[in-house]
Structures are given as structure tokens and as C-alpha cells.
Amino acid sequence: MTSMPQDMSPRISDDHRDTAIERLQEAFAEGYINREEMDERLQVALTAKTHGDLVPVLESLPDKDTGPTVAIEALGGRIQRRGGWRVPRTFKIKSEYGKVELDLSQAIIEYPVIDIELRLPYGWARIVLPRDATVDYEGLSAEWKQPVYKARRRGSTGGPHIRISGAMEYGRLKIRHRGR
Template sequence: MTLLPKNPSRLIREDDRDSAVERLREAYAEGHLTHEELDGRLGRALTARTRRELGAALASLPEERAGTTSTIATAAGRIRRRGAWRVPRSLKVASAFGRVYLDLSRAVIEYPVVDIELRLGTGRAKITVPRDAIVDVEDLRTGWKDTLYKTRRRSRPGGPKIRISGIMGFGRLKIRHARR
């Protein structure tokens, strides 16, 4: 039988460990850690029992960004986000002329609800959402073509809710769920 330390507040919970692992993965995706550093730190995080041990695995990482609203804008051209990018709580996307492609299938989504506000003049937009996401497009106004989106028949509970709002002039929004 293993004896636990007398001060239980120093012990970590499973969600503390999960948060630390996610933070390490984000730091790696942002280029703050090499592959070897990630392996070593993940090993320390997964075997940590106390907050001090877990803190050692996270030492020297940059501070987490607290911003919950971001804006991506361009007059003309392409807006593209894919891979392991951090999705803010509220994302504003503005483009006068051009294409927008947001792939949330592998993105880091830390919030149960994400608001995406589109302000698009001319051009197409495509948004790929996680497989278990719930999508709400009721507050999106389109001027020329309807939004292409079919609600999933079977979605697992617990996925993020993606609320898409805003205005699209001459273009079409296509939304699809990731296959994996």
C-alpha cells in the first residue's frame, strides 16, 4: 500500500495532469519545445504526483495567453487556419475579397462554446468543425447563396458548440464535420 503525503492539497488531480499535457502539446505545436523535450516533459507530467513535480514539467514555458477574442482580417487574399492552432473564445473574420478556410478539426478548443463572426464581402468560406461539434448558424445572414450545412444525425455529447454569425455578401459558406 502506498502512503500519500499528509498534505492532500499538494496532490494533483487527473484534470490537472490533462491540462498540463495539453499545455505541453500546445507549446510543442507553437515551436517552444523540440520533439525530445516534449517526450521528456510528457513523461514527467504523466508520472507526477504533486503540484511541484507537475510544475517542473511545465517550467520555462511561456505564459499562457489570456486573450479570448481574436480578429483575422484581410482586404484581399486568403485567410487560412489549420492544424494545431488555438481557437479563441470569440473569433472575428473579415475579408472584403478572398477565400476563408478555417479547419477546427485538429485545433485546440478550450471553451465549450466558440463564437465565429464572419464579415465577408465577396468570396467563399469553408469551415471544418470537429466530429462531435454542434453547429449553430441561425445568426448568419447571407446575401446571395445559402449556407451549405447538414446537421449531423448522430453526434456524441460533450463536443464544443460552434456559433457562426455575421454577414456574407456574395459568396457561400460551406460547413462540414471532420471525418475523424
């Protein structure tokens, strides 16, 4: 009989580790952590294999300058992000009649919390989350159909927390984890 691995989190890339190391170095340079703490966290970051491994390394650090909020607005058509795209800290999307597809499962996520604001008067959206992510869509008002969320079967935590807010009049939203 074989046993299942304990952590089903998706593996991270060298880019994820490099981003975590840069944040640690910035925090040290700005005086948020001392040399000993930086060395300990660097060791964990260098050997991290999943997003969950990086969370304790970065969670107590202040957010770095996130720059401007990324906002996309479309009357119709498709707004799509997938693959290794860099997820902004705050993402505002308005699609009057179109389709929004956000696949965060392989994206580069640098922040422990991601805010996604959706405005879908008649459009629809599908969001694919990393396996270890948590989601909160309490801030999303829906007039016609409630969002559909397919929760993960076996949960591992420690990944990014995705907060979805905004408004859907006659629009629809489906949320699922990678692999579902």
C-alpha cells in the same frame, strides 16, 4: 459480426487534458469548486479520451479571461487555420474577396462555446468542425446564397458548440464535420 464503437468523437491530445487540468486548478484557487469536487473532476480529466469526456468536467466552470478578441481582416488572399492551432473564444474574420479556411477538427479548443463572426462581402469560407461539435449559424445573414451545412451522419454530442454570426452579401459558406 463486429459492433461499432459507441463514441465516434475524435481522440484528444495531452495538450487538451493539460488545458482542462489548468482550468480546474484555477477554478479551485478562485473558490469556484472545493477540494473534493476538484479531485473528482481531475480524475475524469486525466482519463479523458475525447472532447465529450471533458465537457462535464468543464461546463459549469466560469469562462476564464479570454483576452482580446482575435480579429483578422483581408482584402483578398487566403486566411487559413488548421492543425493544432489554439482557437480563441471569439474570432472575427473579414474577407472582402478572399478565402477563409478554418479547420477546427484538430485544433485546441479550450471553451465549451466558440463564437465566429464572419464578414464575407464577396469572399467564401469553409469551416471543418470536430465530429462531436454542434453548430448554430442562425446569426448569419446571407443575401445571395444560404450557408451549406453537411450534418454528421451519426451524432455524438458533448463537444464544443460553435456559433457563427455575421453577414455574407455575395459570399458563400460551407460547414462540415471532420470525416465528411
